[in-house]
Amino acid sequence: MEPLSILTFIILIFLSAFFSGTEIALMTTSKHAVSSLVRENRFGARSLEIIKGNTDKLLITILIGNNIVNTASATLAATVALNLANASGLNQEQGMVISTAVVTILLLLFGEITPKTICTRYSVPIALFVAPIYRVLMFVLTPISFFIEIFLKGIMKIFGGDNFVKKISYQEVEAFIDMSHEEGEVEADEHRQMKNLLSLRDMDAESVMTPRVNVNFLDMEMTVDEACEFFLQHSHSRMPVAGKNTDDVDFMLTFREAFQLRHDGQGKKKLSEISLEKIMKIPLTQTLDDLFGKFQKSRRHMALVFDEFGGTAGLITMEDILEEVFGDIKDEVDQEEIFMKKKSDTMIEAVGSVLIDDILEEFGMRADDLEIPSEYMGETISYVVMAEEESFPTEGVEVIFGNDDEKLSLTVLSVHHNVIEKIECRKILTEEQK
Structure with missing residues (x-):
């Protein structure tokens, strides 16, 4: 009788290891991994997909099996321990203490820790292997698990509903x-x-948009031929079309449409005389993920950004959003913009967006020595000129900072729609320095 009892106990320990270990393997195999295994037509994948589709029933089946096995092993161990205690002259209390200690150690070591460690490392192959077995067990234990599921749903309603879905943050x-x-x-x-x-x-649209002062607008009074030339000058694939001013923008035109109109003999027509596509408009606070979804749904690539007063704040494109994710994207029409061009040791031609700090660094000059106000530091040279002039500058306007020892001259070279495009920066030398 004793050898048979020991063999039965070993089988129960093995079954305990089976339920404990496979629970880890099945629960740690993600649904995405299961879907991939089904596509690969792996053995057991279809069964795994079915049982993972009802995790409540799967867990109930595992727990039923594990509890039956552990209870049976503890009962059997107690019986064997009492028989051994009687045969060796020990009292029943001593036999129960010994049996409890032995069963606890064996269950922990061989029924919990070891199988769970192994199944954690080899979760996918083990899950595939045991899935068909669990599919049968779940069917066999349906009468028991059915009532347990009803009970659990009742409990879950008390704690906030039975339709709870765990969301990943x-x-x-x-x-x-x-x-x-x-x-x-x-x-x-x-x-x-x-x-x-x-x-x-x-992130919102304001954080990545091109500000209005740097946006190139077509004009409703332009002819199609003029629009084509404007496209060639600025290398854009699409542009907004302004009406009375840059706050009056309702339409856009693409490079392809403009040249198709010219090809069709409509080059002399004004843009106001042809049917133009409506431009998408969004607020400054529009988040980039929502905007990306709007671009996809509408099959558009550009939107006008308006401020809280309804005026034009800037322009944003699909490419602007993609560049936030993948970095700078260059296409066949992109050109490398030259921000500063050094003409000589004392002369630099720069775009208006260059910082005054960069100009001083190039010339090796200090703001304090030139008596440049501290509030200008960190600002663009176009801002510095406009602030000094206190008006919209015109071509040829010159601003000079410095003293008898050294001077810095900023001369406006070109202006477009009240925006300074280029400035000539000169380091004026004294006779002694020359």
Whole structure:
């Protein structure tokens, strides 16, 4: 009788290991991994997909099996321990203490810790192997699990409903991406792009748009031929069309449409005389992830950004959003803009968006020595000229800073729609320096 009892006890320990270990394997295999296994037509994948589709019933089946096995093993161990105690002259209390200690150690070591460690490491192959077995067990235990499920649903209603779905937070996704990068599963570029993609929900249109002063607008009074030439000068694939002013923008024109109109013999027509596409308009506060969805649904690539007063704040394109994720994107019409062109040691031709700090650095000059107001530091040279003139500047306007020892001259070279495009920056030398 004793050898048979020991054999039965070993089988029960094995079954305890089976239920404990496979629970880990089945629960840690994600639904995405299961879908991939089904597409690969792996053995057991279809059964795995079915049982993972009802995790409540699966967990109930595992717990029923595990509890039956553990209860049976404890009962059997107690019986064997009492028989051994009687045969060896020990009292029943001593036999029960010994049996409890032995069963606890064996169940922990061989029924819990070891199988769970193994199944954690080899979760997918083990899950595939045991899925057909659990599919049968779930069917066999349906009468019991059915009543348990009803009971659990009643309990869940008390704690906020039985339709609870666990949502993965952005913080968890970010943590997972960081962990994958640290473990070498995700390359540095991929890690950066995924993090940038998640950050789109926290960024608004204002943060990436091209400000109005830097936007090129077509004019309703332009002819199609003039619009074509304007496209060639500025290398854009689409542009907004302004009416009375740049706050009056309702339409847009693409490079392709303009040249098609010219090809069709409508080159002399004004843009106000032809049918133009409506431009998408969005507020400054529009988040980039929502805007990206709007671009996709409407099949558009450009939107006008308006401020709280309804005026034009700037322009944003699909490319602006993509560049936030993937970095700078160059296409066949992009040209490398030259912000500063050094003509000589004392002369630089710069665009209006260059900072006054950069000009001083190039010339090796100091703002304090030139008596440049501190509030100008960190500002663009076009802002400095406009602030000094206190008006919209015209071509040829010159602003000079400095003293008898050294001077800095800023001369406006070109202006477009009240926006300074180019400025000549000169370091004026004294006779002694010359």
